[in-house]
Amino acid sequence: MNDELVFYMNPQSRARIVRWMLEEVGQPYRAEQLDYRNSMKTPEYLAINPMGKVPAITHRGVVVTECAAICAYLADAFPQAGLAPALNDPQRGPYYRWMFFAAGPVEACVTNQALGVEVPADKEAMVGYGRADKVVAALEHALSTGDYLLGDRFSAADVYVGSQLGWSMMFGTLPKKPVFERYWERLSARPAAIRAKELDDALIAAQKAGN
Template sequence: MQELTFFTNPNSRGRIIRWMLEELGVPYTTKVLEYGGDIKSPYYLKLNPMGKVPAIKHGDLVVTEGAAICAYLADHYADKNLAPALSSPQRGTYYRWLFFAAGPLEMATTAKAYDWRIDAENSQSVGCGLYQNVLDTLETALENGPYLCGEQFTAADVYVGSHISWGMMFKSLEERPSFKRYVQRLESREAAIRANQLDDALVKQD
């Protein structure tokens, strides 16, 4: 069995991958990196030249970027059913919302948080378009079932749900009723609770 190492900081997007790993229920080793410290060490920069977390090392393979890590893990551990089958029409839906969150949603909420100008004058040139359009589009993703792929909980829910939860927490995303219901549903999962407990314990150690 290939060793799976998880590089993270509890005050980071690493929480997404912690949750994903807990949903999988597979063994992994956690390496906590400190901001301003070993996160910029020569060893880690060889793994991820960005000097950011999260990242995983699975055997000799390194995967960075939250959405990519979620997609990779779901495919590698296909028996855990955290992605629709390749032959399923829902596979396209899964990819759509996973990468919608990694692209337009993150861009729009970051622009909102830092008051970057995106308006009718420049929105056609900006990947996310207008903020309200992003939120309206995201809301349509939640219309057809308890999860993004209907009845099946997937890695896309881990990734998208995390972004919605943080967006509402930090006021970069409107607290729409559909968003709140979705997040409450996800946060009640045993793996999500367990993941938060593990990362909260690391925060308390600092």
Template sequence: MESLTLYTNPQSRGRIARWMLEELGQPYDTVILGYGPDMQAESYRTLNPMAKVPTVTHGTRTITECAAICTYLADAFPEARLMPDDRAAFYRWMFYAAGPLEAAVTNKALGVTVPPEKSGFVGYGSFDRVVATLEQAVSASPYLAGDTFSAVDVYAGSQIGWGLQFGTLPALPGFTAYWDRIKTRPALARANAADDALIAKG
């Protein structure tokens, strides 16, 4: 079996990649990188020229960007059943979370306001539209790609969980009900325990 390695920091989006790896049930190694010199080191930048985490290597292959990591691993390990039959919904909401949702939440957190007459210039239109669309999606079925949990719930679900925790998304009924459905997954508990322990160690 080809080895899996996660390059991460416990206070980063690497927590999404760790959750995904825990869902696989496959062994993996972890390399912890500090912000600054560790991520800027030439040896790491050969893997990820953006000098950020997470990065996952699988044998000789390198995957960056959380949405890509989740999608790749779901496809590479079909026995984990994290790639749903409804691929259309899977890709739709995976890229929605990586595109409009991420951009809208980040801009709002930074205080970037897009004038209504300029909304067509940004891929998400408006924050309110993004939120309404996402809440409708998580309310339409138990999970984003239908009746079964999949990798898109790891990625988009992480963003919803963080949004509710830090107040970057409104605590709408659809979001809270969806998060309640996925937040007790054993793989998430294991991933959080691992990263929280690293934070406690400093």
């Protein structure tokens, strides 16, 4: 079984979330940078991710796509990093809850906000997130009781939820609430987050220099 951890990515994509998670995990990995027009659409990569998108990882013969799934997988594959509560830990429930709240309602909400899509009041029950203000209120509540989503314990859920919040505030698809800004400031100061940003920013700079 091949234990090599391969990370398929582009530095101008959601792969930045996974890069941060990989740096938190602290295990060796090989990054394969792909471009949107060509290498993401080759038969070789489409065999890994038929969507032709990044990020994706391969590890021990397993392919994992989707940022939240990759974060959850890595946390469980490398438990020594302490990025997920154990299965019998009561915090496992909240960990799953907020990880996948961000993958579902938050992702849908910020996408609609970016596209200028307003959900009609009589259709809110059909939409997973209902209204944007409900998403904001739920996140505010989640972050009101401690430094992290699990109180004083940092986890993979913070990598994913924090990344969503950081990007959304930057692009104006979620408001800059004080509790969100404090949370993102705390997360973005983590050594692994800084390393990940430097790695991806260096790739972007190299791309620009080559054009």
